[in-house]
Amino acid sequence: xxxxxxxxxxxxxxxxxxxxxxxxxxxxxxxxxxxxxxxxxxxxxxxxxxxxxxxxxxxxxxxxxxxxxxxxxxxxxxxxxxxxxxxxxxxxxxxxxxxxxxxxxxxxxxxxxxxxxxxxxxxxxxxxxxxxxxxxxxxxxxxxxxxxxxxxxxxxxxxxxxxxxxxxxxxxxxxxxxxxxxxxxxxxxxxxxxxxxxxxxxxxxxxxxxxxxxxxx
Amino acid sequence: xxxxxxxxxxxxxxxxxxxxxxxxxxxxxxxxxxxxxxxxxxxxxxxxxxxxxxxxxxxxxxxxxxxxxxxxxxxxxxxxxxxxxxxxxxxxxxxxxxxxxxxxxxxxxxxxxxxxxxxxxxxxxxxxxxxxxxxxxxxxxxxxxxxxxxxxxxxxxxxxxxxxxxxxxxxxxxxxxxxxxxxxxxxxxxxxxxxxxxxxxxxxxxxxxxxxxxxxx
Numbered sequence: 001x002x003x004x005x006x007x008x009x010x011x012x013x014x015x016x017x018x019x020x021x022x023x024x025x026x027x028x029x030x031x032x033x034x035x036x037x038x039x040x041x042x043x044x045x046x047x048x049x050x051x052x053x054x055x056x057x058x059x060x061x062x063x064x065x066x067x068x069x070x071x072x073x074x075x076x077x078x079x080x081x082x083x084x085x086x087x088x089x090x091x092x093x094x095x096x097x098x099x100x101x102x103x104x105x106x107x108x109x110x111x112x113x114x115x116x117x118x119x120x121x122x123x124x125x126x127x128x129x130x131x132x133x134x135x136x137x138x139x140x141x142x143x144x145x146x147x148x149x150x151x152x153x154x155x156x157x158x159x160x161x162x163x164x165x166x167x168x169x170x171x172x173x174x175x176x177x178x179x180x181x182x183x184x185x186x187x188x189x190x191x192x193x194x195x196x197x198x199x200x201x202x203x204x205x206x207x208x209x210x211x212x213x214x215x216x217x
Numbered sequence: 218x219x220x221x222x223x224x225x226x227x228x229x230x231x232x233x234x235x236x237x238x239x240x241x242x243x244x245x246x247x248x249x250x251x252x253x254x255x256x257x258x259x260x261x262x263x264x265x266x267x268x269x270x271x272x273x274x275x276x277x278x279x280x281x282x283x284x285x286x287x288x289x290x291x292x293x294x295x296x297x298x299x300x301x302x303x304x305x306x307x308x309x310x311x312x313x314x315x316x317x318x319x320x321x322x323x324x325x326x327x328x329x330x331x332x333x334x335x336x337x338x339x340x341x342x343x344x345x346x347x348x349x350x351x352x353x354x355x356x357x358x359x360x361x362x363x364x365x366x367x368x369x370x371x372x373x374x375x376x377x378x379x380x381x382x383x384x385x386x387x388x389x390x391x392x393x394x395x396x397x398x399x400x401x402x403x404x405x406x407x408x409x410x411x412x413x414x415x416x417x418x419x420x421x422x423x424x425x426x427x428x429x430x431x432x433x434x
Contacts, residue, residue, distance in 0.1 A: 027268075027269030027270040027272070027273060028259070028262070028264055028269050030269075030270070030273040031259055031269045031270075031272045031273040031276060032259050033273075034272075034273050034276035034277045034280060035252070035255055035256055035259055035276055037276075037277075037280045038252055038255070038276055038279060038280050038283075038315070039252060039256075039314070039315045039316060041279075041280045041283040041284055041287065042245070042248055042249050042252055042283065042313065042315060043293075043297075043306055043313060043314060044283075044284075044287045044288070044290060044293050045245070045283045045286070045287055046286045046287055046288055047245055047296075049286050050282070050283060050286045050287075051244075051282075052243075052244030052245050052247075052248045053244040053247070053248075055244070055248045055251075055279055055282070055283065056244055056247040056248040056250075056251050058275065058278075058279050059248060059251035059252055059254075059255055059279065060251045060254075061275075062255060062258075062272055062275050062276065063251060063254045063255050063258045065267070065268075065272070066255075066258040066259065066261075066262045066267060066272065067258055067261075069262070069263045069266050069267045070258065070261045070262055070263055070267075071261070071263055073261060073338075073387075076260075076261050076338075077338075077344070077345060079264075080260075080338075081344050089260055089338070089341065090341070090342065090348065091339060091340060091341070091342075091348055091350075091351060092348075092350065096259065096260060097256070097260060097339055098255070098256045098259060098315075098339070099256060099316050099339050099340075121290075121293075121294075121297075121306070122308060122314055122315070122316050123308060123316075124306065124307070124308070125307065125308075126372060126429070126430040127294070127298050127430050127431065127432045127433055128294060128430070128433060129430055131307065131308055131309075131354070131357070131358070132357045132372070132373035132376065133308075133309065133353055133354030133355070133356070133357030133358050134308060134354060136350055136353035136354060136357060136376060136378075137348070137350030137351060137353060137354050138350070139350070140348070140349045140350030140353060141348070141350050155343060155349070155380065155383070156349035156378075156380050157379070157380050158377070158378065158379050158380065159349065159353060159377070159378045159380075160375070160376070160377045160378075161353075161373075161375065161376045161377075162374070162375050163372065163373050163374050163375065163376075166372070166430050170290075212343070213343035213344050213345070213346055213383055214344065215344045216344055216345060
């Protein structure tokens with residue numbers, strides 16, 4: 001699917017504009033959603049009573065069928081990065097990436113972006129808590145989307161995370177970010193994760209540099 | 218599977234001791250490995266010529282079968298955290314977690330830990346590069362394992378990442394870490410990711426606090 005011509009920017013688009021790709025009825029979206037459920041189901045599965053060998057075989061068979069018709073990786077990368085705008089494959093928001101929880105982010109009129117997400121066992125670090133590195137992943141990505149919404153984005157140069165309290169699994173978390181200022185090619189952006197009672201779990205400060213990695217062609 | 222009684226520590230175990238769970242022949246390991254291949258295959262798949270609706274149905278059927286016999290989440294969490302030592306379910310090294318690349322880490326006699334890993338399309342941020350947040354995830358976890366190897370670990374309180382150059386996909390990366398010092402309950406640990414030419418891609422500094430989240434019972 002070709003992304004939109006340019007990602008939405010604050011001022012040009014209304015409060016509440018969805019800034020990430022959302023899951024649609026396309027077969028790839030449905031298959032990826034099933035794979036996402038599978039990751040979770042394997043971690044929750046009965047280790048003894050279930051025919052896990054049979055499951056392994058059924059999954060290998062699906063992968064073999066997919067691989068038999070897959071294009072060369074380089075061609076797929078070119079296709080993945082064609083067009084401009086919102087990608088569908090990233091590991092945080094991508095409806096075509098089973099690793100993504102996925103997080104959906106909306107742009108606000110005040111320049112911030114935010115979204116709600118409930119994390120489950122695949123994202124666990126300490127018992128019943130989100131892995132600190134997964135919180136870093138959510139925040140790095142959300143800071144990047146805030147930059148895009150502000151109209152100026154780039155590559156992460158430095159990211160500092162403060163962990164204020166454990167971030168719970170199984171509860172709706174709010175992830176938010178906002179670009180603070182720019183100076184030449186430097187961009188400073190902040191963000192945070194709060195639990196469903198509004199308590200601050202993790203905060204982040206990022207320095208980004210306005211440059212891009214070339215796209216595959 | 219019940220983890221070992223206590224994670225290995227430097228001084229008590231030899232140089233090269235593997236500190237993470239490795240994939241075995243157990244059916245759950247094989248099924249999870251197939252799911253890991255599936256995540257990648259879905260991102261590489263031909264979007265048009267493949268019967269992705271059929272794939273979605275086959276995957277839904279597997280998930281339904283797993284869910285039909287799955288224990289209650291709370292019981293599964295208790296089981297997952299029983300015993301002491303190396304877990305098998307975390308999102309970085311866990312052979313039972315399809316999100317994990319997985320990374321295997323070894324302890325060194327000098328107190329450091331390291332491992333090699335090649336990242337693929339599911340972990341992509343910028344074109345053909347590892348997502349900055351994924352690098353943060355790898356490093357946060359590796360710093361934690363370095364703390365365990367040093368005999369003193371805890372929860373991440375602060376993590377600072379410096380991104381020196383883009384981290385490439387499809388090339389063997391070396392992830393390493395070492396505990397620097399402790400003071401009371403505070404633990405300082407550093408780590409880095411280098412590419413297959415030894416170039417520094419990402420470095421990390423973490424402050425950890427020696428405390429634990431209670432285990433589910």
